[in-house]
Amino acid sequence: MSDNALSDLIKIPESHKQIENSPKGAFHKPQIEHNDGKLQEITKSVCPLVEISPNGNGAEAASAEVEYIESENLDDVEDPNTSLEILIAELESKDWVVVCGALNNVRRFSLFHKELLSDMLGNVVSLVVKSLKNPRSAVCKTAVMTSADIFKAYNDRIIDSLDPLLVQLLLKSSQDKRFVCEAAEKTLIAMTTWVSPVLLLPKLQTxxxxxxxxxxxxxxxxxxxxxxxxxxxxxxxxxxxxxxxxxxxxxxxxxxxxxxxxxxxxxxxxxxxxxxxxxxxxxxxxxxxxxxxxxxxxxxxxxxxxxxxxxxxxxxxxxxxxxx
Structure with missing residues (x-):
């Protein structure tokens, strides 16, 4: 495919440009990676998120939707042992879609198999914190929702890993991206609901x-x-x-x-x-x-x-x- 044809494929419509300049901040800018390895931003609504993946002959559009699934609608992990073995590697992946899937699996483990995750909880929380810092809104919001399920499942067992998680949730609940902010506020409510106040108050007082x-x-x-x-x-x-x-x-x-x-x-x-x-x-x-x-x-x-x-x-x- 010629360079001109590729340029036509990724051209941003004028309507999208107008949305990007909207002061309301109701939309975020997913990124697309081209075959030259560079990132370019396009404007889409919160969901679905679209990633354009290259191949040897040019660029093909591949839709990658990230669902924000409420806890009560999450299904059990199909193969807990296999999923657990690859969980850390998936959370560390450079592919944001894989990371979102892994975060949802952390939620599933928290809901259905919390004892299986107990021994590696500290490492998992550290990677959740890393995802909270991710500039991609889909990863960030999924990490916020994951934090809420962790609080509900592990209660006071989370206290030793809480500090970096707490500061990120306070930051996210204070930012301008409304859909991330609202999710973070709900997660902070979950934290104060499921973590003992005697342990939590000294952390918050800082x-x-x-x-x-x-x-x-x-x-x-x-x-x-x-x-x-x-x-x-x-x-x-x-x-x-x-x-x-x-x-x-x-x-x-x-x-x-x-x-x-x-x-x-x-x-x-x-x-x-x-x-x-x-x-x-x-x-x-x-x-x-x-x-x-x-x-x-x-x-x-x-x-x-x-x-x-x-x-x-x-x-x-x-x-x-x-x-x-």
């Missing part, structure tokens, strides 16, 4: 002071959800005095998501504090004022922070008292 405000916001929301899972006894054990410092700091954060998470957290801490006082009624009756929420805030926070916390919790309580 990112509450991150220089990127969007990452701080996502971390704040995760932190709040984890505290809510602690319950009354868990909050008292973890330390309500430590948690109120965290909430007060986030209350003045730049983004509204951080501030809203802080308000929710403060109301939970106020509720726990009041229940604690009721449970020790004898002591409370002797020294009621010293044990009030107001005194607690004033004794644990700076005057300015205490004032902000009390304003938020009093306004919220007044709103609950008056009703709709």
């Amino acid at each position: 990112y509450l002071k991150h220089k990127n405000p969007r990452i701080r916001a996502k971390a704040s929301m995760c932190f709040c959800r984890s505290v809510l899972r602690l319950g009354f006894d868990g909050v008292e054990t973890y330390g309500i005095d430590k948690l109120i410092h965290v909430a007060a700091l986030q209350l003045s954060d730049q983004l509204p998501e951080s501030r809203e998470a802080a308000r929710t957290l403060l109301l939970e801490l106020q509720s726990v504090h009041e229940k604690s006082q009721i449970s020790s009624a004898a002591t409370r009756s002797e020294n009621q004022d010293q044990n009030s929420w107001e005194k607690f805030c004033q004794s644990n926070l700076s005057p300015l922070s205490a004032q902000s916390v009390l304003r938020v919790t009093s306004v919220a309580r007044e709103g609950l008292a008056t009703g709709p």
